[in-house]
Amino acid sequence: xxxxxxxxxxxxxxxxxxxxxxxxxxxxxxxxxxxxxxxxxxxxxxxxxxxxxxxxxxxxxxxxxxxxxxxxxxxxxxxxxxxxxxxxxxxxxxxxxxxxxxxxxxxxxxxxxxxxxxxxxxxxxxxxxxxxxxxxxxxxxxxxxxxxxxxxxxxxxxxxxxxxxxxxxxxxxxxxxxxxxxxxxxxxxxxxxxxxxxxxxxxxxxxxxxxxxxxxxxxxxxxxxxxxxxxxxxxxxxxxxxxxxxxxxx
Ligand code: PEP
Numbered sequence: 001x002x003x004x005x006x007x008x009x010x011x012x013x014x015x016x017x018x019x020x021x022x023x024x025x026x027x028x029x030x031x032x033x034x035x036x037x038x039x040x041x042x043x044x045x046x047x048x049x050x051x052x053x054x055x056x057x058x059x060x061x062x063x064x065x066x067x068x069x070x071x072x073x074x075x076x077x078x079x080x081x082x083x084x085x086x087x088x089x090x091x092x093x094x095x096x097x098x099x100x101x102x103x104x105x106x107x108x109x110x111x112x113x114x115x116x117x118x119x120x121x122x123x124x125x126x127x128x129x130x131x132x133x134x135x136x137x138x139x140x141x142x143x144x145x146x147x148x149x150x151x152x153x154x155x156x157x158x159x160x161x162x163x164x165x166x167x168x169x170x171x172x173x174x175x176x177x178x179x180x181x182x183x184x185x186x187x188x189x190x191x192x193x194x195x196x197x198x199x200x201x202x203x204x205x206x207x208x209x210x211x212x213x214x215x216x217x218x219x220x221x222x223x224x225x226x227x228x229x230x231x232x233x234x235x236x237x238x239x240x241x242x243x244x245x246x247x248x249x250x
Contacts, residue, residue, distance in 0.1 A: 002206050004222070004249040005162055005229040007038040007123055008236025009063060009091060009210075010045075019045035022239050023052045029243025030058045032250035035229075038089050039236070040123070043077055050086050061089030061123065064097055067107070067114035079118035090115050091231075092122045093149060095168045105148035112149050116157050123162045123231065124149045125210070126189070130169035138167075142185060143192045155197040159204040164231040165189060170211025172233055179217075182209045183224035190226055215244045222249055 014022065019041060030037045040061035041049055049060045066076035082090060092115060093108035108124065115122035126145035128138045142165065150158050165186050170177050177185075186207045194202035209221045210231030221227050229249055236242045 002204065002228050003034065003036050005036045005038065005206055005208055006242075006246045006249050007040060007061070007089070007091075007162075007164075007208065007229070007231045008242055009040045009094070009231060009233045010042060010236060011063070011096070011233060012042060013237055014042065014045060016045050016048050019049055020052070023049055026239035026243060027052070027056060027058070029239060030246050031056055032246050035246055035249045037246050038123075040089065040091050046082075046085050046087055054086075059088040059121075060086075061091065061121075062087055063091045063094065065090050065092075065111060065115070065120075067110035079114050079120060082120060083118050087120065089121045089123055089162075091125065091164075093125045093145070095125060095127055095166060095171060099168075105145060108145070108149045109151055112161060113152065116153070116160060121160065121162060123164055123208075125164045125166050125231070127166040127168050127171075127211070133167065133169065138185060139188055142189060146189055146192050147196055150193070150196060153197075155201045158193060158197050158201045162206045162208060163189060163193075164208040164210045166210035166231060172212070174212050176212035176214075176217050177209070179209075179220035179224055179227075182211075182221060183226055186224070186226045213245065215241060215248070218245050218248045 038059040069080045092111045097103040112122045128141040132141050190202045206228040208229045208231045213230040213232045214235045
């Protein structure tokens with residue numbers, strides 16, 4: 001019932017030329033029946049890739065944005081600018097932004113609200129640090145991040161977001177969560193959405209797992225009914241590898 005999503009997060013990798021090369025290989029691999037494929041790429045590559053993906057089903061997303069439409073915010077990019085480029089998705093609240101760029105629950109909420117207001121699909125990231133996990137605070141942390149990010153949305157708007165559970169200790173470390181643990185937390189996130197909104201929103205919202213997903217482990221995550229796909233960093237950088245992940249979800 002929920003269309004699976006495989007979203008790549010290139011982080012700060014690939015020049016425009018490298019992006020163009022990548023897409024040439026990836027295009028036939030990235031379009032699979034019944035899967036929503038998204039590539040979230042650095043700002044400079046957005047125009048090129050939106051153009052290259054125009055006749056395809058592949059969504060092109062940004063990795064961050066400001067919530068205001070314009071203003072004196074040196075170095076920032078607005079939702080209007082992304083929309084003007086025909087970007088479809090935007091990652092919000094990635095843990096690297098929370099850690100290195102002081103992203104807060106409040107800025108994540110403002111960005112989520114603004115993305116929806118501008119017709120962009122926010123991919124809202126939540127997840128606990130290793131320390132929080134060891135203190136058995138995973139559920140509290142994740143519930144708080146979800147509730148804060150979605151605060152003030154209608155139930156219908158909540159279903160238009162994509163949530164990504166990304167335990168911080170699993171990102172870029174090669175140490176993925178077990179599928180069982182990820183499924184348990186994602187089930188809990190779904191329950192949180194039900195409490196915050198209603199059962200319809202909980203049934204409809206897509207919730208992804210992210211953290212060292214690769215071809216060798218992707219099936220284990222996709223086998224869990226509550227997990228609707230993956231947000232993929234490292235393994236999205238190679239078009240063939242990322243294509244395998246898209247195939248696994250189809
Ligand atoms: C990410 O950047 O969101 C991510 C999950 O990275 P990786 O797949 O490399 O762990």
